[in-house]
Amino acid sequence: MTEKLKVAGVAGGAVGLGGFAAALGLCCAVPWTVALLGVTGAVAFARLSFLIPYALIGAAAFLGLGFWLAYREPVCQEGTCTPARGPLRLVIWLTAAIVVGLAITAVLFRVTIS
């Protein structure tokens, strides 16, 4: 698997888990849950809210792995290091920004609404 794919997978996992946490955090603050899932679905969704911290921890772990992949010592042969790390680092920093935003959403909305 190439470096690019690894970082893309890790970034996707981090954003996915962050998004899941944000959706759970938002579920009591916005009126869409019942409209989308119905009463039974909303109850089931609300029962998953205990997963928010685990999802955020998982997202942070993915981010950590992403940073390690992007910043570890490159393998250099005959003076050439592949692949170039610049774009990978940019991707992981962007991912970090998105995940932080999602984490704030997950926590803040839970606090604000009650």
Added chain:
Amino acid sequence: MRNSIVLAGLLAMLTLFEFANAGTPGATSDGVVPLDDQFSRLRDDFNRSKGTLRLLFVVDPICPGCLRGMDDMNRDLLARTKDARLQTFVVHVPVIGAQAKDVLPAAKLLENPNVRHYWNASGEFGRSLSKAVQLKNDKDFVYAWDVWLLYGPDAEWTGASPPRPELLMHQLWKLEGTKFPKLDSKVFAREVQMDLSKLPATATQE
């Protein structure tokens, strides 16, 4: 003569209709009672049920957390009994944008014949209850929704706001760390069963 007969028939039908709806005065066809900002219908129903244990739930019918609370209460308490010594009042308030039409689907979560549902469109009930029970964290009053109250048989609603309950549980982040316990439907149900066992038995209990 023919007109008189028709008129008498209409009157009889009207009387029958009124009689059929006598159990829930002022209720809409779906059984949900609109609640004014004096909460007069709820107060009347509450006081009429004096001598029984009374539960008061305040929820937003489209808030998943509240719906989960109702589902838990149903599983651990209300679906297990038809005891008429336990009366439940559920006040639905629009905190995150609920409308009157949202009450009925939520109401179906509580499978018990002694539950009455009210819709307070202004949301004033949450403010009034908050002040009445001193629902505060360190600094501020916290709007009373997603709260679950238990009243003993002697409780009477005399003032403008509901009386103080025997037990109040909540699912509100802002009340964490205060004297109010977080909702645990099993503990709540246990308290109710304990109180019920102290009440005189009736023919309708199960």
